[in-house]
Amino acid sequence: MRVCVVGGGLTGLVAALNLATDNHVVVLEKGETFGGCLSSYHRNGYWLERFYHHLFPGDSRLLALLAELGINDRLEWLRGTTGYYVQGKIHPLTTPLQILQYPHLSLADKARLGLLTLQARRLDADALDRVPAAEFVRNRLGDSLYTSFFEPLLRSKFGDRAGEVSAAWLVSRIAIRSNRGAGGERLGYLKGGFHLLVDRLVETAGKKGCEVRLSTPAGRPERQNGGWRVNGERYDVVLCTVLPETGNVRGVPYQGAACMTIGLDRDVTGGVYWLNMKDPAPYGAVVSHTNFVPADRYGEHLVYLASYFNRTLPPDAGEKMLADFCRRFGVPAAAVHWHALAVEPRAGPVFTTGYREHIPDYGRAGCYRAGMFSLPNYPERSMEGSVTAGIQVAERIRKGAA
Numbered sequence: 187m188r189v190c191v192v193g194g195g196l197t198g199l200v201a202a203l204n205l206a207t208d209n210h211v212v213v214l215e216k217g218e219t220f221g222g223c224l225s226s227y228h229r230n231g232y233w234l235e236r237f238y239h240h241l242f243p244g245d246s247r248l249l250a251l252l253a254e255l256g257i258n259d260r261l262e263w264l265r266g267t268t269g270y271y272v273q274g275k276i277h278p279l280t281t282p283l284q285i286l287q288y289p290h291l292s293l294a295d296k297a298r299l300g301l302l303t304l305q306a307r308r309l310d311a312d313a314l315d316r317v318p319a320a321e322f323v324r325n326r327l328g329d330s331l332y333t334s335f336f337e338p339l340l341r342s343k344f345g346d347r348a349g350e351v352s353a354a355w356l357v358s359r360i361a362i363r364s365n366r367g368a369g370g371e372r373l374g375y376l377k378g379g380f381h382l383l384v385d386r387l388v389e390t391a392g393k394k395g396c397e398v399r400l401s402t403p404a405g406r407p408e409r410q411n412g413g414w415r416v417n418g419e420r421y422d423v424v425l426c427t428v429l430p431e432t433g434n435v436r437g438v439p440y441q442g443a444a445c446m447t448i449g450l451d452r453d454v455t456g457g458v459y460w461l462n463m464k465d466p467a468p469y470g471a472v473v474s475h476t477n478f479v480p481a482d483r484y485g486e487h488l489v490y491l492a493s494y495f496n497r498t499l500p501p502d503a504g505e506k507m508l509a510d511f512c513r514r515f516g517v518p519a520a521a522v523h524w525h526a527l528a529v530e531p532r533a534g535p536v537f538t539t540g541y542r543e544h545i546p547d548y549g550r551a552g553c554y555r556a557g558m559f560s561l562p563n564y565p566e567r568s569m570e571g572s573v574t575a576g577i578q579v580a581e582r583i584r585k586g587a588a
Contacts, residue, residue, distance in 0.1 A: 195222025200576025322353035342470025
């Protein structure tokens with residue numbers, strides 16, 4: 187069976203790997219690198235992801251894939267610390283003492299927030315799919331905690347659609363990040379970077395006979411004689427792992443991501459890995475990669491500025507992000523070694539209320555789709571969800587062929 191996989195991101199590569207054993211698989215990737223949002227820069231002798239990534243202890247399919255590819259020995263478990271930037275000041279929020287000392291929440295609010303964190307894993311996300319996150323927080327935790335803590339986080343990620351986001355997404359987000367000890371959140375990273383995962387997927391699939399083609403956009407598949415024709419070649423099956431050009435799957439809104447990466451000669455977030463911005467800024471979080479992975483592996487400090495947009499990204503967005511960051515954190519021009527802006531216009535879905543019913547099926551009759559819009563990436567997208575979608579759609583294709 188000839189299979190055309192459109193898109194060389196994580197889902198496409200995992201599906202190709204699973205199908206290549208007994209099928210002729212061709213992966214078409216329009217970009218110059220594989221990996222999609224997991225692709226990397228090569229800078230100054232090291233690799234670094236264009237968009238920040240880490241994995242979680244519960245990512246069973248991803249962990250199994252690392253073992254299958256023989257790179258699980260590169261996996262290390264590190265601690266991710268967190269904080270909040272409020273009124274021009276960094277407030278670490280990792281240890282119980284730091285949380286107690288945080289001045290912008292009452293003791294009662296802190297207790298309610300802690301209780302929700304403990305309960306999040308037991309809450310039924312499906313039952314909260316049609317409940318707005320704002321309504322859920324206000325009813326369960328009170329107006330004060332919503333306006334002072336949750337609303338800025340929702341707005342930094344979803345912009346003017348923050349009010350449409352479901353409680354299912356919020357609860358899932360809290361649950362997945364609740365694996366915390368006194369020293370911070372336990373997170374996984376591949377020593378050397380996640381480009382090792384992408385490269386090994388391409389290499390292993392290639393050894394099974396899979397063809398992988400970079401800089402090859404896929405034309406619209408055309409039905410022909412019981413099969414499909416893509417770019418003039420005939421296939422029995424087409425698997426699309428990218429969004430259609432409309433940017434929607436069954437009416438689900440999508441948002442873009444703009445991620446500024448900066449090489450610096452210093453740490454500017456006081457040792458905090460993930461710093462959420464409550465103060466208005468052209469980015470929602472400052473992710474200090476080298477407060478998670480040791481800086482001596484890179485010879486410099488590395489920071490991501492995370493920003494999302496719902497329509498189009500202003501042409502000067504990168505300049506504004508860099509200028510604001512340098513001004514706000516007291517970074518002189520001489521301290522900046524380099525900077526680069528990665529932009530993905532359709533980085534992921536906006537998890538609006540009622541999102542669950544819009545999730546598309548994997549497909550049938552030779553035409554399939556899987557990716558960030560698939561069920562395993564609900565109600566929070568992740569590498570684990572993308573790997574699972576790739577495995578499941580490959581199984582569906584096999585059953586369809588049988």
